[in-house]
Amino acid sequence: MDARVDDTAIALAVDLDGTLISGDLLWECVFRLVRANPLFALMLPVWLLGGKARFKHEVFSRVSVDPASLGYRPEVLRFLEAEKERGRVLILATASAQDHAGRIAAHLGLFDRVIGSTPDTNLKSAAKRARLVADYGDAGFDYVGNSRDDVAVFEAARRSYVVAPDREARAWSDAHGGAILVDHGQTSLTDVVRMLRVHQWAKNVLIAVPAVLAHTVFEPVTLVHLIGAFFAFSFLASAVYVFNDLFDLSMDRRHPTKCKRPLAAGRIDPATGIKIAFGLMAFSVLITMTLPPLFGIVLALYFVATTAYSLKVKRWLLLDVLTLAGLYTVRIIAGMAAVGAEPSYWLLAFSIFFFLSLALVKRYVELDLAKISERQRLSGRGYRPEDKEVIAQAGMASGFSAIVVLALYLDSPAVYQLYDHPWMIWPICPLVLYLIMRIWILAKRREFNDDPVVFIATDWRSQLMIVFGAALMFAAGAVDFHALGL
Known part of the structure; x- marks a missing residue:
């Protein structure tokens, strides 16, 4: 007899977190709460001491979630729609708050019943199993889940369906013949690298700039300190990127390119991302302990500033770009602190x-590519399309101001002390001007949509200008023109 003949008489219970949606509603609400008011971060441990049920109640009661903003798994939705058409009773059974789950069910229009956590009960694992068995009997329901917390429910269900399983759920499915509806495989190293944005580590080469300009970069102690500072900064920056993505999950899912980020796309679950981020922060602290104390202070200030940027500042008109410029400059200050170099106010x-x-060019590109009306704000930013020309003018003016500062520095006493032939490094001015003008022209042509610093570090023409400039600086200090008969 076909086991599916009586399926319509068997209720189908579906988990929410990691199953119906790729993310975790609790974590999303935690990050939305902290983003709205960072002081709530201090309350999270207090609530957790009262138990998981109280913790969830305190978080969920303070956050409103738009069901349309969640990352639903299309494969699971198609499966549920097909089962609904066959006449099955569908139950949304989740450890998330019941009222939130109710709004999600109303939005989808698929579920006949919703059961979830309450202020007194955390409907997870054994508690969810007991509730379903009490209502439908042992093996009186089918269940769709994804994680080790669902294994207890799998064992009480008549038939189990597994979605994007973790290690324990996959092992249970292999041993008991559970049907796998969605399988993206285990989290890959590629996904982790993309989440950490390792390509952005190129920005942290700025740490070496003070040592390069002071001609001490190849001294053994200096080199070791620079390598340590580079990785300390890179690990901490990647951790911040993870938290930034968690704060912006709902916006990233609606973005044409950011929706492909591992966290927004559901390739990595929030809990795994958080564990990796805290691990990187721990490594960063360990490395920092081997470096001068002043470097640790600068790194701590960077963390505070970049966290504030992720939480609030990036949504504020103009202050966001000024903060970004400051964060790049902090890297240079960190390089000074790491090697004990004297501050250069010219630099x-x-x-x-x-x-x-x-x-500013980054904001210009975002506005230029955004498909929004003239009076509408860019998602998560303080800019509107009519701001484009002002941003472009300010950006190019700022670039030219940098050239003026560079030209004045090249005629300063410091340069005459460092270089035997300072006139040789004057061509650096047009080289830097070329970098700035080219990137703005590409932006105007819509041929540029990358992070500008990463673009300069990876574009061969920009690399050629940098190598040429470095060669000029070397020649200005190392070439003996008298020996060459010049």
Whole structure:
């Protein structure tokens, strides 16, 4: 007899987190709560001490979630729609708050019943199993789940369907013949690298700039400190990227390109992302302990500033780009702290203007590519399409200001002390001008849509200008023109 003949008489219970949606509603609400008011981060441990049920109630009661913004798995939705058409009773059974689950069910229009957590009960694992068995009997329901918390429910269900399983759920499915509806495989190293945005580590080469300009970069102690500082900064920056993606999950899912990020696409679950982020932060702290104390202070300030940027500042008009320019400059200050170099106010002034120009070009491109009306704000930003020309003018003016600062520096006493032939490094001015003008022209042509700093670090023409500039600086200090008969 076909086992599916009586399926319509068997209720089908479906898990929410990681199953119906690719993310985790609790974690999404936690990050939305902290983004709305960072002081709530101090309350999270207090609520957790009261138990998981109270923790969920406190978080869910303070956050409103738009059901349309969640990352639903299309394969699961198609499966449920087909089962609904066959006449089956569908139950949304989740450890998330029942009222939130009710709004999700109403939005989808698929479920006949919703059961979820309450202030007194955390409907997870054994508790969910007991509730379903009490209502439908042992083996009186089918179940769709994804994680080790669902294994207890799998064992009480008549038939189990597994979605994007973790290790324990996959092992149970292999041993008991559970049907796998969606299988993206285990989290790959490629997904982790993309989540951490390792390509953005190129920005942290700025740490070496003070040592390069002071001609101490190849000293053994300096080199070791620079390598340590680079990785300490890179690990911390990647951790911040993870938290930033968690804060922006709903916006990223609606973005044409950011929706492909591993967290937004559901390739990596939030809990795994958080574990990796805290691991990277721990490694960053360990490395920092081997470096001068001043570097640790600068790194801590960077963390505070970049966290504030992720939470609030990036949504504020103009302050966001000024903060971005400051964060790039902090990398240079960190390089000074790591090697004990004297502060160069010429370098810091050049850095602020140069990176402000690049931050503005990034905003210009985002506005230019956004498909929004003239009076509508860019999602998650403080800009509107009519701001484009002002941004372009300010960006190019800032770039030219950086050239002026550079030209004044090249005629300063510091340069005459460092270089035997300072006139040889004057061509650096048009080289930097070329970098700035080219990136703005490409932006105007809509031929540029990358992070500008990463673009400069990976574009062969920009690399050629950088190599040529480095060669000029070397020659200005190392070539003996008298020996060459010049």
